[in-house]
Amino acid sequence: MTEPPVNPDQALGPRHWARVDGWGMAVRSFGYLFHPRTADEIRNVYDLARGAGKTIVLRGAGRSYGDAAINNEGIVLDLCGMDRxxxxxxxxxxxxxxxxxxxxxxxxxxxxxxxxxxxxxxxxxxxxxxxxxxxxxxxxxxxxxxxxxxxxxxxxxxxxxxxxxxxxxxxxxxxxxxxxxxxxxxxxxxxxxxxxxVCSGLLRIEAFHTRNLQEMVDEFEDRVADADYLVGWIDTVAGGSGLGRGIVHQANYLREGEDPRPADSLTISAQELPAHLFGIMPKSLIYLLMRPFINNPGVRLINASKYWSSRIALRGACYCQSHGAFAFLLDYVPNWKLAYGAGGLIQYQSFLPRGRAVAAFEAILRAAHSAGLPPYLGVFKKHRPDPFLLTHALDGYSLAMDFRVTASNRQRLWSLAGELDQIVLDNGGRFYFAKDATLQLWSIDKFLPPANIEAFLALKHECDPENILQSDLSKRLFGKRFSAEVTQQSL
Ligand SMILES: Cc1cc2nc3c(=O)[nH]c(=O)nc-3n(C[C@H](O)[C@H](O)[C@H](O)COP(=O)(O)OP(=O)(O)OC[C@H]3O[C@@H](n4cnc5c(N)ncnc54)[C@H](O)[C@@H]3O)c2cc1C
CATH class of the missing domain: 3.30.465.10 (Uridine Diphospho-n-acetylenolpyruvylglucosamine Reductase; domain 3)
Structure with a gap:
């Protein structure tokens, strides 16, 4: 629906009606957008929603890939203005x-x-x-x-x-x-x-290639005790003996005295990313150069060049990089997502226990290749469990994969995601709401412990008995379980 529904309450009129998308642009919505700046202004919107029988989604910068921060035909509370x-x-x-x-x-x-x-x-x-x-x-x-x-x-x-x-x-x-x-x-x-x-604005980086996923996991395990950061890039289109090959970056904080000029590196300008490519091309235009390569042959070419050049150039490479440059690689090219075209992208990130990770991720990559839907980016990380109720983390690894969405592959992609879910669940894995766009109503029961879901529903009933806070993601994954009666029954 692109026009606001007729609403007797003037406070929810066309003035607030806006299109609000998930970051990956593959899921979209229209809703009533509000920009509160104080707690009292948030309270006013809570009251407004209650009066109009509407639900509210809270929204930060809208960087969740899927539908976590959108609420079709509901209210969207954009909190970016509360930034003190x-x-x-x-x-x-x-x-x-x-x-x-x-x-x-x-x-x-x-x-x-x-x-x-x-x-x-x-x-x-x-x-x-x-x-x-x-x-x-x-x-x-x-x-x-x-x-x-x-x-x-x-x-x-x-x-x-x-x-x-x-x-x-x-x-x-x-x-x-x-x-x-x-x-x-x-x-x-x-x-x-x-x-x-930190005693320097720089990190020491070591970069090296790995020939397959097992080798990447072995490197992570060998280095974990000494590394401050570890991240792997995976060539997600390579198959056969190159399945899961990639590049690992390890980063470590510099120790006191190792940076001869910490006052220079601990500055905003030293941490900022460059504004131009090769000193001349504005970064905001780079996505246009990427566009012709965002397809199967293009990504195959780019990934193979990246991997093979790393085998030559990165042999034992060790260098210093600012925290900002290492941490925010994805910000180098503003709007890179536009290179994916009008259908946008989804990210599929799954978390597998340590002992199951290699076989399960290999199965995931093979399934994507057999479906003719290879992911275009793959990022590999190591995790540990934490005490938060709906946590996605576990003692193991995650692989985040970006898939291009088009009008013609959308349905196949969603059914591939269902197939991948089964591999993850069969191996005791988990998913992450910030990235998800494809899980189904029954999914949470398969990866979250029942006691955690019960405890969460009990708190939902206590904190938000009228279920004012909802999102397209919560409706998709929790369905009617937020409704008071159902929540009551489950307590
Ligand atoms: C390029 C890119 C790289 C990313 N890299 C990583 C990564 O390395 N690791 C990682 O974990 N994630 C990563 N993400 C995902 C991102 O960090 C999360 O989705 C994060 O939640 C986005 O923050 P946001 O402010 O944009 O929140 P939004 O996407 O706007 O909202 C996220 C959730 O927070 C809720 N929310 C927002 N504000 C409030 C509030 N004030 N009170 C209560 N709830 C609120 C929303 O309802 C929603 O459920 C990445 C995303 C992108 C686009």
């Missing part, structure tokens, strides 16, 4: 933030004092609220856990208008559920976090 740094204490590394502060604003605030955020996503444009709600992980997940492990305390504004302050001692149940609770229990309006002290 409330306080920053360089002596302790403790910072208090509003939910709309982005990772970019966070690192820009703390870098000159010798700090870096302990966990960042692959893009710096995500917000604190979105990162907490999804409990995002970085390339150091195996070492420092997810975003939530670095939150000391937060204020959650419930749909009733009540503010609950939560930490590990007070409201601990809600603390561990709202982090990972994909915006279903209340709105984070203040987060208190601890930042990581």
């Amino acid at each position: 740094v409330i306080s920053w204490e360089p002596d302790t590394g403790i910072i208090e933030l509003e939910p709309g502060v982005t990772i970019q604003k966070l690192w820009q605030t703390i870098i000159a004092d010798g700090y870096w955020p302990p966990v960042v996503s692959g893009t710096m444009h995500t917000t604190m609220g979105g990162c907490a709600a999804m409990n995002v992980h970085g390339k150091n997940n195996f070492k420092v856990g997810p975003f939530g492990d670095h939150i000391i305390e937060f204020d959650l504004l419930l749909p009733s208008g009540e503010i609950r302050t939560c930490d590990r001692a007070g409201n601990a149940r809600l603390f561990h559920a709202a982090v990972s609770g994909f915006g279903m229990l209340g709105c984070f309006i203040r987060l208190k976090m601890k930042m990581k002290k």
